Amino acid sequence: MLDPKLIRQNPEAVRAALKARKHTEEYLDKFLALDSKRKQMITEVEGMKAQKNVVSDKIAVMKRNKEDASEVIKEMQVLAAKIKGLDAETSAIDNEFGEILLNIPNMPDETTPYGQSEDDNVVVKTWGEPKKFDFEPKPHWDIAKDLDIIDLERGAKIAGSGFIVYKGLGSKLERSLINFFLDLHTTKHGYTEIFPPFLVNSGAMTGTGQLPKFEEDMYKCDKGDELYAIPTAEVPVTNLYSNEILSVDQLPIKHCAYSACFRREAGSAGKDTRGLLRVHQFNKVELVNWTLPEKSAEAHEALTRDAEEILELLGIPYRRLALCTADISFSCAKCYDLEIYSPGVDKWLEVSSCSNFKDYQARRANIKFRRKIGEKPEFVHTLNGSGVALPRLVVALIENYQTEDGHVVIPEVLRPYIGVDVI
RNA sequence: GGAAGAGUGGCUGAGUGGACGAAAGCGGCUGCCUGCUAAGCAGUUGUACCUAAAUACUGGUACCUCGGGUUCGAAUCCCGACUCUUCCA
Numbered sequence: 001m002l003d004p005k006l007i008r009q010n011p012e013a014v015r016a017a018l019k020a021r022k023h024t025e026e027y028l029d030k031f032l033a034l035d036s037k038r039k040q041m042i043t044e045v046e047g048m049k050a051q052k053n054v055v056s057d058k059i060a061v062m063k064r065n066k067e068d069a070s071e072v073i074k075e076m077q078v079l080a081a082k083i084k085g086l087d088a089e090t091s092a093i094d095n096e097f098g099e100i101l102l103n104i105p106n107m108p109d110e111t112t113p114y115g116q117s118e119d120d121n122v123v124v125k126t127w128g129e130p131k132k133f134d135f136e137p138k139p140h141w142d143i144a145k146d147l148d149i150i151d152l153e154r155g156a157k158i159a160g161s162g163f164i165v166y167k168g169l170g171s172k173l174e175r176s177l178i179n180f181f182l183d184l185h186t187t188k189h190g191y192t193e194i195f196p197p198f199l200v201n202s203g204a205m206t207g208t209g210q211l212p213k214f215e216e217d218m219y220k221c222d223k224g225d226e227l228y229a230i231p232t233a234e235v236p237v238t239n240l241y242s243n244e245i246l247s248v249d250q251l252p253i254k255h256c257a258y259s260a261c262f263r264r265e266a267g268s269a270g271k272d273t274r275g276l277l278r279v280h281q282f283n284k285v286e287l288v289n290w291t292l293p294e295k296s297a298e299a300h301e302a303l304t305r306d307a308e309e310i311l312e313l314l315g316i317p318y319r320r321l322a323l324c325t326a327d328i329s330f331s332c333a334k335c336y337d338l339e340i341y342s343p344g345v346d347k348w349l350e351v352s353s354c355s356n357f358k359d360y361q362a363r364r365a366n367i368k369f370r371r372k373i374g375e376k377p378e379f380v381h382t383l384n385g386s387g388v389a390l391p392r393l394v395v396a397l398i399e400n401y402q403t404e405d406g407h408v409v410i411p412e413v414l415r416p417y418i419g420v421d422v423i
Numbered sequence: 424g425g426a427a428g429a430g431u432g433g434c435u436g437a438g439u440g441g442a443c444g445a446a447a448g449c450g451g452c453u454g455c456c457u458g459c460u461a462a463g464c465a466g467u468u469g470u471a472c473c474u475a476a477a478u479a480c481u482g483g484u485a486c487c488u489c490g491g492g493u494u495c496g497a498a499u500c501c502c503g504a505c506u507c508u509u510c511c512a
Contacts, residue, residue: 043473045484060442075495
């Protein structure tokens with residue numbers, strides 16, 4: 001969430017940020033309307049509580065001295081009742097206040113390009129050339145079906161459309177990619193690996209910003225468990241340190257984690273859904289950083305490079321987009337998307353989103369650090385990025401490395417993992 | 424799945440209705456002292472919010488796992504949840 005002090009002191013900056021995001025200003029207005037009322041009520045009820053505490057102490061003294069306190073107690077009964085009523089009102093308002101804050105998105109970073117829609121995202125870098133074929137490249141669903149490595153029909157039969165069955169070397173390709181990613185990040189990039197739970201509670205979902213706004217997008221077990229299937233390992237991993245005060249020499253913390261990711265993709269029906277392009281369950285390796293505030297911009301570049309290196313080692317052409325104000329996600333201040341080119345479907349496909357959340361998630365999840373003993377704790381900055389998401393990478397891999405006779409050549413770096421040169 | 428017990432500050436651990444934001448010890452911090460130094464002495468030691476102050480200085484509220492309740496008053500009593508331990512299945 002945003003710092004309430006910032007909203008109070010500079011509501012117009014927040015309004016401008018909301019406009020730049022094409023986001024409703026409704027909650028800002030609600031905040032401004034409620035803020036002074038909330039303070040006034042807290043002041044009032046706390047004053048009454050102070051009085052109650054003073055008199056209660058007096059009663060204790062009188063009792064000790066064996067004096068008759070019944071008059072005072074009678075008075076206090078009235079006051080206590082009053083406090084109870086006011087307290088209920090105040091905490092209702094305080095809850096509403098908290099809800100409002102949870103519904104105000106992060107402020108875009110000043111380096112985030114201004115834009116009206118995803119069309120205004122800026123390509124800031126390209127690597128490699130889209131591959132030229134001397135035959136007509138096929139889409140991955142045809143190649144994969146002929147090689148019998150992906151079974152879309154049976155996935156749909158046992159779960160539903162958008163649930164993929166990998167088979168044989170298709171299945172091993174998934175494992176190989178996951179291991180390759182984790183090995184690279186843990187040995188070369190300095191990340192510590194986490195294997196998190198794939199179900200989390202609503203507190204964790206709120207901490208990273210999926211709740212309350214995006215409940216529709218998530219699978220939920222609501223038969224008394226109140227657990228959500230994670231849409232990304234960002235959720236369990238970022239929340240590992242919720243409600244903690246870290247010491248400064250722990251920072252930066254860098255974790256990577258494999259997880260399956262579950263997304264209902266509500267509202268995305270019919271858009272790029274063929275084959276592996278948009279699925280409900282997929283594998284991903286996620287990178288998460290916790291840094292000092294002054295180091296997060298630098299860490300954002302480094303983290304993005306860590307993801308890009310995967311694509312370079314696999315020899316897949318990509319481009320880096322700086323997402324514009326209208327396209328960055330709710331909790332995020334600055335975001336790069338990595339897109340890879342896939343010749344069979346002739347599209348640029350997003351395989352990674354690398355985001356700097358600054359202190360927005362840290363406020364929600366209450367993750368702090370202390371520079372020095374005795375100093376006031378400050379919020380850390382959190383960042384994450386996919387390093388990388390598998391389905392579209394597999395699309396690009398199959399389509400980029402296809403041969404005329406319908407096989408797929410395995411990139412050098414993967415061969416030790418998968419054990420074959422060609423599928 | 425059933426039974427019993429437990430959950431207190433950075434840690435260990437006392438406290439079973441009023442002098443408790445919480446003993447004591449350890450640890451941390453700050454001073455002082457000192458040739459016997461991983462020593463001694465003294466002081467200090469959480470978080471959030473409201474208020475005040477325009478980052479330090481005020482006064483206050485809340486927090487003893489969490490949420491309710493009883494009471495003028497709750498770490499302490501009652502109810503519910505969660506977690507952990509042990510025993511049984």
